[in-house]
Amino acid sequence: MDEIRLSEYGRSSVVPSPVNRMMTDFASDFRDGVDINLGVGYVNEETIPVDAIRQALAEVLRQPQTYRQPLNYGGSAGTSNLIASIRRYLLEAGIGLTEELLSPRRIIIGPNGATSLLESMACVLPVGIVVTSDPMYYIYTDLLERRGFGLLAIPEDDDGIRTDVLEEQLRDLGPRAADVQAFYVVTVNNPSCAILSDARRRELIRIAWDLSQRLGRKVPVILDRAYEDLVHDPAVARPVSGLAYDPAGVVFEIGTLSKVLAPGLRIGYLVGSDGPFLQALIQRTSDAGFSAAVVTQEISSWLLDHRIRAQLENVRAGYREKAMAVRGWLNEYLADDLACIRGGQAGFYFYLTFRTIETHEGSPFFRYLTRTTGAEIVDGPSGDRKPRVMYIPGEFCVHPRGSLADTGRRQLRLSYGYEGLDALHSAIRLMKEAADYAQTVR
Ligand SMILES: Cc1ncc(COP(=O)(O)O)c(C=O)c1O
Known part of the structure; x- marks a missing residue:
């Protein structure tokens, strides 16, 4: 028997979007306190006014x-x-x-x-x-x-x-x-x-x-x-x-x-x-x-x-602190590798453009951070993977047929909304390791 018929929209929605697929894969075995998720648009839990x-x-x-x-x-x-x-x-x-x-x-x-x-x-x-x-x-x-x-x-x-x-x-x-x-x-x-x-x-x-x-x-x-x-x-x-x-x-x-x-x-x-x-x-x-x-x-x-006045002050102060810290770490660890850093004044994302390092799903940089290089020395043993870092690759954000299509392969969005300062610091140190790794396997 044929499958249930779908509209054109239904047919195009059967396969999850690339970002959904990637985030679902990552979330399925996410280890709290070990893995670091800079990919989600989740807000700062600390400033939700419970x-x-x-x-x-x-x-x-x-x-x-x-x-x-x-x-x-x-x-x-x-x-x-x-x-x-x-x-x-x-x-x-x-x-x-x-x-x-x-x-x-x-x-x-x-x-x-x-x-x-x-x-x-x-x-x-x-x-x-x-x-x-x-x-x-x-x-x-x-x-x-x-x-x-x-x-x-x-x-x-x-x-x-x-x-x-x-x-x-x-x-x-x-x-x-x-x-x-x-x-x-x-x-x-x-x-x-x-x-x-x-x-x-x-x-x-x-x-x-x-x-x-x-x-x-x-x-x-x-x-x-x-x-x-x-x-x-x-x-x-x-x-x-x-x-x-x-x-x-x-x-x-x-x-x-x-x-x-x-x-x-x-x-x-x-x-x-x-x-x-x-x-x-x-x-x-x-x-x-x-x-x-x-x-x-x-x-x-x-x-x-x-409550909104105090709440706004609190939320903005929370993101300000994180933005300044993350910007400092980006400058400390990745300045030589980056061509452009956007963000840090509003919201809770930085959008990075690397000079030469590629960031897309198949890149050594991405595979280092998701521990999918296939080399145990990088990934850790299969039952005990080293800490993983997830971000949104620029390739999913730029128009695939637009003027930024190539540049997008060297870009990424990182969110500092959800994770705490210690995790953000660790993540950027790991990004530096991934950048060095990407240069050695080129
Ligand atoms: C640009 C933009 N518009 C809208 C939304 C969604 O807002 P809401 O939570 O109200 O659906 C988001 C959430 O991340 C967003 O980034």
Whole structure:
């Protein structure tokens, strides 16, 4: 008998994405306290506000007049308490958002974090081209490709997406520019943590608006601000919201409470102008699960209203300390091998470009760190492998047919979010050993 028939999307989802496969392999025999995982996007466990969450739950259950029916089903746009709390949070964030900018716009809550809002967008937009920066947020671009979208991946520098290259490439598309359905840019990029500068943000929006006018339809600019609340370098000004530069309701900002409170709450939100796009996203939330869990929406509302200032300070301080330490170790151990270090001012990733050493899955560097060289002296005996280090190879982050495809083979993303300082230090020492090994077996 034939297997169960699948849609095109179903067929392309049968095989896990390369990153999922790699992480699953690694997680299946991960040894706590021995192996070091710099690959996951997990946040800092130390700064998840466990006590405050416990208190928030108690308050939500104790105040039924304020937090109505928190254990029942909820409306698909989000609870009014949480929406009001996010509105206040954004107004107080010092990112150029005013009542004037926010009152004509809506805030909606996705069914399950920012990820689900991104997935919803892939459902409601027509298949076509999505413009993004290179290196790309590989988790979402992988989904977009499985849904049939094409990517126009534009290289970035320290200020984010290169808008000069973007204009050039849009011109080169010729009539195919009519297939562009959206711009998707992560404002503190994942994987690189490059911060989109104000000038680039304005340019990006201007270019999208020019294209919209040319095509006679609005082309949305989706700004993913997942890490924007985690600008921890005091020398960097808080970025100004793209909504401040929105000429006519084409800018939509997606945010998440995962990075500042806890991913387990699964709260992601979208801010933008009401209209068919937003309406379709709300219906999609209903289709996907009615709403985000009401109880975690209300817990989040309480946390935003009562604890967020101290929490933000705590979270930023935690990442600042780690970023400085990791940068110091990168300089101490790997400076001679590296051509470029990006990150360290916001979020919790460094994105490294080696001069000559390759980092992809088949490379000696990768095999040294995952103890898969086949040489017992490097890997340790089979029942007792030496400590392993996992990172995200750049080859999975760059567009395989883009201008960075070759460079990506010498790049990697390391996350300092999850592991503690001692493990991070050990990991970078092991990376130095792996770099030396890679040079000897060349
Ligand atoms: C750029 C970006 N957007 C969105 C998300 C997902 O956020 P959430 O936990 O709200 O689904 C992440 C998580 O790592 C991310 O890196």
